[in-house]
Amino acid sequence: MPFIPHDLGRQGEMTAVTYLLEKGYRILYRNYRYRRNEIDIVAADKQTLCFIEVKTRSSDTKGHPLEAVTPEKQKEIIKAASAYLAALPAPEPDCRFDVIAIIAHSLANGRIKKFELEHITNAFMA
Numbered sequence: 001m002p003f004i005p006h007d008l009g010r011q012g013e014m015t016a017v018t019y020l021l022e023k024g025y026r027i028l029y030r031n032y033r034y035r036r037n038e039i040d041i042v043a044a045d046k047q048t049l050c051f052i053e054v055k056t057r058s059s060d061t062k063g064h065p066l067e068a069v070t071p072e073k074q075k076e077i078i079k080a081a082s083a084y085l086a087a088l089p090a091p092e093p094d095c096r097f098d099v100i101a102i103i104a105h106s107l108a109n110g111r112i113k114k115f116e117l118e119h120i121t122n123a124f125m126a
Contacts, residue, residue, distance in 0.1 A: 012056025034083035
């Protein structure tokens, strides 16, 4: 069964949320939008606020999902994170930018069943 890109991305984000919850993160916001920029997941890892980009692919034949988080994409995420932080009461918490790369190998009943997941903490800096 072929993956539909939008559905695959949504399933990848759900897989990432499950992974993060199992690791003890608290999910604060999903799909935070600021103008045309978006952060897939905003989560708390203990006292650190994490802005997490999730990239999901059905294979790495066209490149690893991590390669899709280009410097331009990083700038977009940083803009959205700045807007998110501006709405918080002071002082700003410690923050970091993470990337979760998922390669989905099988889909059953519309859900990712077999996958590889790589979580890069502090993947880039603002």
